[in-house]
Amino acid sequence: xxxxxxxxxxxxxxxxxxxxxxFDRTVAAGCTAFTIYNHMYMPTSYGDAEGEYWRLxxxxxxxxxxxxxxxxLFGPDALNLAQLLTPRDLSDCIVGQGLYVPICNHFGGMLNxxxxxxxxxxxxxxxxxxxxxxxxxxxxxxERNMYVLVxxxxxxxxxxxxxxxxxxxxxxxxxWVRELRYFWFxxxxxxxxxxxxxxxxxxxxxxxxxxxTDGAQGGRLWDLVMxxxxxxxxxxGTPNQIERTESALLxxxxxxxxxxxxxxxxxxxxxxxxxxxxxxxxxxxxxxxxSGPPRRLVGxxxxxxxxxxxxxxxxxxxxxxxxxxxxxAVHSPRLHRNIAMALLKxxxxxxxxxxxxxxxxxxxRAEVTELPFIR
Amino acid sequence: xxxxxxxxxxxxxxxxxxxxxxFDRTVAAGCTAFTIYNHMYMPTSYGDAEGEYWRLxxxxxxxxxxxxxxxxLFGPDALNLAQLLTPRDLSDCIVGQGLYVPICNHFGGMLNxxxxxxxxxxxxxxxxxxxxxxxxxxxxxxERNMYVLVxxxxxxxxxxxxxxxxxxxxxxxxxWVRELRYFWFxxxxxxxxxxxxxxxxxxxxxxxxxxxTDGAQGGRLWDLVMxxxxxxxxxxGTPNQIERTESALLxxxxxxxxxxxxxxxxxxxxxxxxxxxxxxxxxxxxxxxxSGPPRRLVGxxxxxxxxxxxxxxxxxxxxxxxxxxxxxAVHSPRLHRNIAMALLKxxxxxxxxxxxxxxxxxxxRAEVTELPFIR
Numbered sequence: 144x145x146x147x148x149x150x151x152x153x154x155x156x157x158x159x160x161x162x163x164x165x166f167d168r169t170v171a172a173g174c175t176a177f178t179i180y181n182h183m184y185m186p187t188s189y190g191d192a193e194g195e196y197w198r199l200x201x202x203x204x205x206x207x208x209x210x211x212x213x214x215x216l217f218g219p220d221a222l223n224l225a226q227l228l229t230p231r232d233l234s235d236c237i238v239g240q241g242l243y244v245p246i247c248n249h250f251g252g253m254l255n256x257x258x259x260x261x262x263x264x265x266x267x268x269x270x271x272x273x274x275x276x277x278x279x280x281x282x283x284x285x286e287r288n289m290y291v292l293v294x295x296x297x298x299x300x301x302x303x304x305x306x307x308x309x310x311x312x313x314x315x316x317x318x319w320v321r322e323l324r325y326f327w328f329x330x331x332x333x334x335x336x337x338x339x340x341x342x343x344x345x346x347x348x349x350x351x352x353x354x355x356t357d358g359a360q361g362g363r364l365w366d367l368v369m370x371x372x373x374x375x376x377x378x379x380g381t382p383n384q385i386e387r388t389e390s391a392l393l394x395x396x397x398x399x400x401x402x403x404x405x406x407x408x409x410x411x412x413x414x415x416x417x418x419x420x421x422x423x424x425x426x427x428x429x430x431x432x433x434s435g436p437p438r439r440l441v442g443x444x445x446x447x448x449x450x451x452x453x454x455x456x457x458x459x460x461x462x463x464x465x466x467x468x469x470x471x472a473v474h475s476p477r478l479h480r481n482i483a484m485a486l487l488k489x490x491x492x493x494x495x496x497x498x499x500x501x502x503x504x505x506x507x508r509a510e511v512t513e514l515p516f517i518r
Numbered sequence: 519x520x521x522x523x524x525x526x527x528x529x530x531x532x533x534x535x536x537x538x539x540x541f542d543r544t545v546a547a548g549c550t551a552f553t554i555y556n557h558m559y560m561p562t563s564y565g566d567a568e569g570e571y572w573r574l575x576x577x578x579x580x581x582x583x584x585x586x587x588x589x590x591l592f593g594p595d596a597l598n599l600a601q602l603l604t605p606r607d608l609s610d611c612i613v614g615q616g617l618y619v620p621i622c623n624h625f626g627g628m629l630n631x632x633x634x635x636x637x638x639x640x641x642x643x644x645x646x647x648x649x650x651x652x653x654x655x656x657x658x659x660x661e662r663n664m665y666v667l668v669x670x671x672x673x674x675x676x677x678x679x680x681x682x683x684x685x686x687x688x689x690x691x692x693x694w695v696r697e698l699r700y701f702w703f704x705x706x707x708x709x710x711x712x713x714x715x716x717x718x719x720x721x722x723x724x725x726x727x728x729x730x731t732d733g734a735q736g737g738r739l740w741d742l743v744m745x746x747x748x749x750x751x752x753x754x755g756t757p758n759q760i761e762r763t764e765s766a767l768l769x770x771x772x773x774x775x776x777x778x779x780x781x782x783x784x785x786x787x788x789x790x791x792x793x794x795x796x797x798x799x800x801x802x803x804x805x806x807x808x809s810g811p812p813r814r815l816v817g818x819x820x821x822x823x824x825x826x827x828x829x830x831x832x833x834x835x836x837x838x839x840x841x842x843x844x845x846x847a848v849h850s851p852r853l854h855r856n857i858a859m860a861l862l863k864x865x866x867x868x869x870x871x872x873x874x875x876x877x878x879x880x881x882x883r884a885e886v887t888e889l890p891f892i893r
Contacts, residue, residue, distance in 0.1 A: 144537035146545065153551035154529035155562040157759070158772035158830050158845050159648060160553065162519035170521065176528035178535065179554035182648070182771060187530040249660045254653065273534060273557070275650040278629065282657035285624045384532070396557060397533035455533050470533050 144455050145503075160184060163209030164299045164361025172379040180210035180273045186381050192452075195380045196476060199348055203307040203372055204380030205365070208345070208352070209299035213268040214257075214277045216284075218291035221267045224284055225259060228269075230405070230422050232415035236261050241326030241341060244269070245405040245413055246276060247424035251431060252401040253408070254279060256393065258343060260328055268298065270354075272395035283423070297358050298339070302382075303368060304350035307375040312351045315371045316340060320351065328354075333367060336360045345382045347390035347515070384452050385473045388482060391442070391515035398440065398470040398484055406431050407486065408440040409514065438467065439492035442512040443500065445481035449474035450502055458501045459485050459509070466491045469500055475516065482516050483509070519830050520878075535559060538584030539674045539736025547754040555585035555648045561756045567827075570755045571851060574723055578682040578747055579755030580740070583720070583727070584674035588643040589632075589652045591659075593666035596642045599659055600634060603644075605780070605797050607790035611636050616701035616716060619644070620780040620788055621651060622799035626806060627776040628783070629654060631768065633718060635703055643673065645729075647770035658798070672733050673714070677757075678743060679725035682750040687726045690746045691715060695726065703729075708742060711735045720757045722765035722890070759827055760848045763857060766817070766890035773815065773845040773859055781806050782861065783815040784889065813842065814867035817887040818875065820856035824849035825877055833876045834860050834884070841866045844875055850891065857891050858884070 154177045161183045163169075169186045176188040186207050189195060198204050216224050226233050229244040236242055238261050246255045246269070255276045257269040269276065281293040303312055312320045315333060320340065323329070328341035339354035355364050369377060391409075393399060399408050406414065406428065416429050443459075450472055457469035467487035475482050483500070491498065496511040529552045536558045538544075544561045551563040561582050564570060573579050591599050601608050604619040611617055613636050621630045621644070630651045632644040644651065656668040678687055687695045690708060695715065698704070703716035714729035730739050744752060766784075768774060774783050781789065781803065791804050818834075825847055832844035842862035850857050858875070866873065871886040 144531065145542050146531060150545060151528050152545075152549060153526050153563070155551045155553040156519065156521060156830075157553065157562075159769050160771070162830070167520050170525060170527075174527060176530045178530040178532065187532075188528070248656060275653060278650060278654040279657050281623060282654050283661060286658060286661035394534050396535075455531075455537070 154179070154184070163207050164355060164358040165207040165209060165301060165365050168362055168365040169207045169379065174379070181212045181271060183210040183212070185210040186379070188381060189379050193476070196383055196385050198376065198378055199305050199346060199380055199383050199386055200477070201306065202376040203303060203305035203311055205368055205372065205377055206302040206304060206380055206382060208302045208382065211270050211300045213270055213296050213298045213354070214280050215294050215296045216267040216269075216280070216291050217294070218265055220284075220289040220291040221265050224280070224289050224291050225267050226420060227283065227422055228280065229259075230414040230416055230418070230424060230428055232418035233259070234418075238263055239327055239329060241328055241343060243326070243413055245410050247405065247428065248401055249423055249427070251404050251424035251427035253395065253399045253403050253405055254401055256395050256410075258326060260339070260341065262330070262339070268296070270300065274395065297356055299355045299358060299361065300352040301355060301364060301368065302344045302350060302352045303372070304344045304346045304380070305348045308350035311368065311372040311375050311377060312340070315367065333364065336364050338364070345392055346386050347392065348386065384471070385475065388471045388473045388484060389475050389477065389515065389517045391484060394471065399486070403438070403486065404428065404431055404436060407436040407438045435489065437489055438486050439489050440484060440486050440514065441492045442514045442516055443469065443483040443485050443498070443509040444512055445472065445483055445500055445502070445507050445509040447481065447507050448504070450481045450504055459487060459498050460501070461491055461498045466498060472502070477517060484514065487511070529554070529559070538582050539730060539733040540582040540584060540676060540740050543737055543740040544582045544754065549754070556587045556646060558585040558587070560585040561754070563756060564754050568851070571758055571760050573751070573753055574680050574721060574755055574758050574761055575852070576681065577751040578678060578680035578686055580743055580747065580752055581677040581679060581755055581757060583677045583757065584736075586645050586675045588645055588671050588673045588729070589655050590669050590671045591642040591644070591655070591666050592669070593640055595659075595664040595666040596640045599655070599664050599666050600642050601795060602658065602797055603655065604634075605789040605791055605793070605799060605803055607793035608634070609793075613638055614702055614704060616703055616718060618701070618788055620785050622780065622803065623776055624798055624802070626779050626799035626802035628770065628774050628778050628780055629776055631770050631785075633701060635714070635716065637705070637714070643671070645675065649770065672731055674730045674733060674736065675727045676730060676739060676743065677719045677725060677727045678747070679719045679721045679755070680723045683725035686743065686747040686750055686752060687715070690742065708739065711739050713739070720767055721761050722767065723761065759846070760850065763846045763848045763859060764850050764852065764890065764892040766859060769846065774861070778813070778861065779803065779806055779811060782811040782813045810864065812864055813861050814864050815859060815861050815889065816867045817889045817891055818844065818858040818860050818873070818884040819887055820847065820858055820875055820877070820882050820884040822856065822882050823879070825856045825879055832858075834862060834873050835876070836866055836873045841873060847877070852892060859889065862886070
């Protein structure tokens with residue numbers, strides 16, 4: 144993808160792509176760019192990349208991430224189905240708890256990496272990355288005659304992220320939110336607006352996600368959070384390519400896809416490969432564990448002048464041989480250097496190894512390093 | 519979705535969304551707007567809506583529709599799997615033939631509406647509308663232990679559409695293309711560029727789709743077609759919201775989705791509900807046939823001044839009661855009036871019936887009419 148440096152194109156608004164319950168507010172707040180994610184518009188910029196980054200790092204930021212759609216499993220077989228879908232052992236997962244769960248196909252490739260929320264004994268949500276996992280889950284459930292309904296509920300996350308998020312959310316909901324453990328959640332309401340409040344979000348700066356469960360009340364919820372956040376410097380923001388790369392948060396479809404195993408991208412700790420019972424991908428995942436993953440996701444420090452952010456896939460080579468691909472690259476304002484995530488052949492993936500990267504600004508030397516870049 | 523009339527927002531370019539093999543050429547040709555479709559950028563405008571429409575109606579237009587991704591079924595069970603996936607009877611489908619096939623879930627709802635291409639006895643493509651049908655097909659195949667590989671091949675359609683498309687394609691490939699029947703295809707090449715040439719495309723103005731099967735040669739193919747088309751007035755274009763509404767071509771995710779039955783939207787003729795063998799959705803589809811579809815897709819003539827095109831879902835009511843929704847609405851330059859497709863309660867769907875539509879320009883009277891608007 145060779146984009147002229149000054150190239151800009153509009154996003155098309157149409158009937159095939161759904162607006163979020165917060166859409167009007169994001170437009171009114173000055174959203175300047177969107178992507179499409181799970182068939183919905185997702186804001187990606189309010190026109191001040193640097194300001195939005197530092198607001199997330201230092202203060203608090205409000206994100207329309209309603210595009211993180213839920214797949215709901217409801218019925219006596221809900222947990223059985225979830226156990227079948229992921230190599231992670233869910234047997235200790237209790238109501239009110241959330242877990243990050245790799246979802247694999249029969250070859251052990253990554254179909255999606257949702258957060259699982261156990262809302263009730265017989266009710267589970269999978270909060271999705273970009274992809275129609277509903278089709279997969281529904282097919283598996285129906286083909287196995289499982290006693291479970293697979294649907295998309297009316298549940299639209301609004302993320303409040305950044306170090307001051309806790310104060311904002313505590314003012315709105317009370318001090319109990321300060322005790323909430325990471326990924327845990329509670330069903331609650333705000334001035335009559337029903338929602339699920341979780342300590343989660345696609346940054347490592349701390350924060351919460353409010354899963355609005357009445358799509359008609361998006362504007363009211365947005366306004367209430369904005370008002371409570373005003374004294375703390377809240378402003379509109381979006382999932383941040385720089386921060387998430389510094390923090391090594393993976394993007395499905397970017398950093399990995401169905402051709403990549405969770406064992407190749409540092410998700411081993413979420414795979415209980417010997418858990419009791421069957422799960423999809425079991426044989427191939429166990430085989431890869433025993434034989435060793437062929438590739439590894441690593442960090443790269445890339446030499447030279449600041450590189451453009453978010454620039455697609457860049458080939459990585461060593462001594463003229465192709466050894467992998469960069470999937471996310473940014474210039475880190477906190478580290479003052481170019482950083483990237485790359486999937487490399489395992490024999491190349493040792494810390495300190497030197498490689499070459501074909502960037503839009505030409506060939507650059509790079510050094511393999513640990514992930515994340517910033518903890 | 520309430521968009522200020524002058525609102526424009528950029529589309530974000532990033533690693534999660536793939537460029538097409540023709541992407542560089544579309545940018546160089548002046549593409550001004552994109553959407554995202556099947557995780558790829560799809561051009562939606564070159565900045566001259568009226569010119570692009572008339573070029574499609576009168577001349578010939580070149581569209582990057584590489585986002586119409588293929589699901590390939592390959593192996594001894596390829597046809598068995600396809601028969602399971604659609605209520606359409608495929609037993610007469612021979613190699614070289616294409617068919618429009620509704621794909622339904624177990625409740626008989628529309629998951630996708632691809633064109634099926636039978637490339638070989640044991641090789642089938644489904645050329646998709648927007649949605650990860652691959653996940654569905656793969657799950658069904660694996661759960662039934664069918665002997666078939668389900669993959670996404672390197673196959674990127676480039677559409678040549680309009681009344682002069684036949685001359686352009688005949689100059690490039692020979693006069694045999696003039697005899698090709700609708701939806702039929704042939705595997706061929708152009709100056710060493712491998713492709714599948716089909717008489718098809720998402721307009722009713724006639725034309726072809728070139729399924730490029732070497733993604734590295736997108737630029738060359740684009741240039742060759744542009745050069746051959748120059749004497750015929752070819753120019754870049756996109757699937758056209760006005761033309762496709764006039765022609766009543768349905769958009770999955772816009773005009774219908776998994777909550778809609780093929781029997782509600784005029785696709786009965788593609789459903790052989792009593793075909794031999796099992797297919798997914800069979801029971802519910804037969805039941806709906808016997809009890810009568812609760813809704814019908816109809817045309818509407820909407821009164822008054824020209825309405826904005828492509829403006830999302832509009833409620834339809836009659837005597838104060840909600841009776842359905844508009845899904846596509848345009849002002850037709852050939853009919854000189856506002857036209858729309860709407861899914862209405864069956865008892866309201868009689869030709870000539872009067873309804874009210876809540877448009878962005880206020881309440882309008884409308885009359886139910888036949889589809890398509892222009893044959």
